[in-house]
Structure formats: structure tokens, C-alpha cells
Amino acid sequence: MYEKFVADPSLTELTETQHVTTGEESNGILATIEQLRAEGIRSEGGRQFRDVAVDIVGSDNATIAYCVDLSSLRVFDTTTGDRLTRSGELREKVTLRKMPDHSWRVEQIRSESTQC
Numbered sequence: 001m002y003e004k005f006v007a008d009p010s011l012t013e014l015t016e017t018q019h020v021t022t023g024e025e026s027n028g029i030l031a032t033i034e035q036l037r038a039e040g041i042r043s044e045g046g047r048q049f050r051d052v053a054v055d056i057v058g059s060d061n062a063t064i065a066y067c068v069d070l071s072s073l074r075v076f077d078t079t080t081g082d083r084l085t086r087s088g089e090l091r092e093k094v095t096l097r098k099m100p101d102h103s104w105r106v107e108q109i110r111s112e113s114t115q116c
Helices: 002-007 015-019 024-038
Strands: 041-043 049-057 061-069 075-077 089-098 104-113
Touching: 002 015, 002 024, 002 041, 015 024, 024 041, 024 104
Parallel strands: none
Antiparallel strands: 041 075, 049 061, 061 089, 089 104
């Protein structure tokens, strides 16, 4: 969902983001999209995940931890169209919550710049 809205700044109806998030991440995804747009940044994806670990915690919670190689991102300046170089790695941990309708939503994402 995130990739869709950062790839196309002309999309202004962000309601879809609320169908895949809950809790603090419902606001977090909106803030991130707004920040990237304010900075004139557009992303066309390219995220590469590795070392993915899933942990089911009880019947209603799960965490997914993984490493993201930032050098694979395709990020562009919206004014010039120039590709912006990214480097480094992020270790991310995503907390998911199972909703009453049995769908899973992202509740929290934590990122740390680190070698992983």
C-alpha cells in the first residue's frame, strides 16, 4: 500500500492505507507519505528484503523482522526526475494485529539503521 502512494504523488485519496493499518501505524503511514511528498521524493519500489523472521505471538499478534538493503531503492526527485542514491541497510520490525474480521493489519513499524 505504501509503495502505491509514494510512487504516484497525484494520488490524494489515502483512505486505502487505513484498511491495512491500525493503531499508531494508521497515522504513521500518512505522516511518512506526507513527508516524502513535501520533500519532493517519489519512490518506484525496489525494496529487497532478506533475513525475514516471522513470530506468531498468541492468536492475535505477530511480528515480522527483516533487513532492507537501501541501495536497491528506486527513489527520484519529483522536480528534476533525477534518481537519488540510497545506501546502507535498515533492520525493521513490524508488529501485526489480527482484527475481529480475521484480517491482519500493521500496528507498528520500527526501523534501525544498522548492518544486518
